[in-house]
Amino acid sequence: MDLLVIARDNGFDHLLIQTNCLEAVTRLNVPSAGSDVNALVRAIVRMRNTGWITIVRWIPRVENKLADAMAKLDATYDLALFAAAPMPLLPYLVSV
Structure with a gap:
């Protein structure tokens, strides 16, 4: 969650979040994520829905x-x- 706050506070409006946790991806990408039983999932969904x-x-x-x-x-x-x-980290970054 802290990383999302840093991204938002620094004006990033396009964000690609990659994780190796398939459960997290699934829970955050379902239409019902805003009513998930997990408060962190709901908080992330609220942040993602702010433009x-x-x-x-x-x-x-x-x-x-x-x-x-x-x-x-x-x-x-x-x-x-x-x-x-x-x-x-430079060897792992790709120039666009």
Whole structure:
């Protein structure tokens, strides 16, 4: 949820959320997600319905090398917004 708040507060209006948790993707993408029994799911749905364009997509863990590389970064980063990608992540980023 913190990442969504950071994205919103920094003006990101298009957001692609990728996770290897198929249950989370399923629960967030069903039409009834706004009435889910889980308060976090309902909160995420409310945030997604505030004028954003968001996509929640499942990605197998073995295919998400960027997330794996980010998890291995020095723990001093904690939760942060970078002006530029940290050097260890550059090989995993694709130019558009």
